[in-house]
Amino acid sequence: MSASRYTFWVLILVVAIAGLSQGLSIPLLAVLLEQQGISSLVNGLNAAALYIGMVLISPFMEIPLRKLGYRTTIICGLVLVTIATALIPLFSHLAVWFVLRFLMGVGDSALHYSSQMWVTKISSPETRGRDLSAYGLAYGVGFSAGPLGLNLLPLGLWVPFGMLLILYAxxxxLLARMKNDYPEVIVQTEKKENKYATVLRIGWLALIPSxxxxxMETSLNGSFPVYALRTGISLEWVSIILPSFVVGSILLQMPLGTLSDRLGRKRVMxxxxxxxxxAFFxxxxxxxxxxxxxxxxxxxGAAVGSFYSLGLAFAADILPASMVPTAGIIAAINFGTASxxxxxxxxxxxxxxEPWTIFWLMGASLLVFAAACLAASRGTAQKQQVPLPLEK
Known part of the structure; x- marks a missing residue:
């Protein structure tokens, strides 16, 4: 196995572990707070700390990535997540948990951003869609399997957290056995343009899917239970209905990625x-x-569950390699802001x-994006070979 493929498969395993961690920690902490008699409103606000950490740190992630490299940044993120996970069972105060979940968000952002950018770099244009879909699939499978860890809670409070710590180890x-790597250096020209403006100008369409x-993900996980209760659907059925979206996305994640390598990202999206x-309408x-x-x-789920990875692959297609990390930053900010x-x-x-208007909003957003894809110039389908930063 070549070094790049070994790196790829290690990153796939690491992101699966990260997905399982998030998939378990979110409902696990929600259950623990519910058992403490905390209101659902405060419970939800506490859970938002994870996304707040992701959004606030995302604009600054490119700096350590370029200075420290992919592997070191991933390890730093994993260290933060490990420390937060180990400390959560030691405390029960809401304010402390808010800070720890915020740190988990920072660590998760560093881990996901660096690993996504690394996979994007080592993947060839011919297999980029498939490789990034495999990355998204690994996270989805891990996230879906995470809630199964709730069954360990009756064995003791430390058991599910201990399992996560073993997986982090x-x-x-695996990361310690990998060689570090760095993003490509941005070559400056006499006429300067802000790199974020450059990425938005060229890759705006590729950044919408994130x-x-x-x-969509947050609407289904956070708002659908409320919709269900207001329309007479029991919570037991909610726990069965919701995974359908994830299952659909898992089934077609890899096929759509491979198809996009052959037919083009924009056409598939x-x-x-x-x-x-x-479907939402x-x-x-x-x-x-x-x-x-x-x-x-x-x-x-089958249709749009791979949007994040397809959008990132599309950005890598149309942007110079040195600007892809900046696109990853914007995509992460978009995802966190939407969440x-x-x-x-x-x-x-x-x-x-009416409660059902939330589905019409998601449906309308997707159709507007489809219209934007159809209206966009065909020239964006080809990688733009221009000096950076670009002239306006």
Whole structure:
């Protein structure tokens, strides 16, 4: 196995561990707070600390990445997550947990951003979609498996946290055996332009999917239970309906990535956005038919569940390699911002209009994105060979 493929598979395993960590820690802490009698509102605000950490640190992640390299930045993120995980069982105060979850968000952001950028760098243009889809698949599988760790809680408070610490140790061991690498250096020219402005000007279309995916994921996880209760669906059914979206995305994550390598990212995302938008528009028609709900969410998940990885691959296609880390920063900010906005926007929609309007909003957003893809110049499908920063 070549060094680059070994690096790729180690990163895949590490991100699966990170996904499992998030998939377990979010519901685990929610359950522990519920057992303490904490209100659902405060519980949700405490959980938001994770995303706040991600959003606030994201604009600064490119600095350590370029100075320390991919591996060192990943290790620093894993250290933060490990420390926070080890300290959580020692405290029960809300303020302390808020700080620790904030640190987990910072660590997760460093880990995911660096590993995504590393996978993007070592992947060839011919396999970039497939490789980034494998990355997204690994995270999705880990995140989906995470809640199973709740079954360890009856064995003792430390047991699920101890399992996570063991997995982190495996990650440290694998990372220690890898050689560090660095992003390509940005070559300055006489006529300067802010690198973020350059990336937004060239890759704006490729950066929209990260926002859309963050909004959809948080809407389904955070707002759908409220929608279900207001439309007479039990929480037991919610726990069965929601995974349909994840299952759908897992099933087509790799096939869509491979297809995008052959047909082009923009074309694949356009079709997927139309299918996902139609599925969300049809969702209110399901009424209380939970099987129809599961089918529609599975279709939507299959269509748009790989949007983040496809968008990042598209950005790598149309941007010079030295600017891809900057695009990753913007994508991470988009995802985190959407994750914070979604519960508030959906709350207003459900309070002032009908609960089902949250699905129409997601559907309309996807169809608008599809229209933008169709309207965009075909020239963005080819990598732009220009000096950086670019002239306006």
């Amino acid at each position: 495996v990650g440290f061991f 926002f859309l995916y963050g909004f 356009t079709v997927c956005a139309i299918i996902g938008g139609i 049809l969702f209110p028609l399901s009424g209380e038919n939970v099987w129809f709900m599961m089918l529609l969410l599975a279709i939507a 914070i906005l979604a519960p508030n926007v959906n709350g207003v929609l459900m309070e002032w209009w």
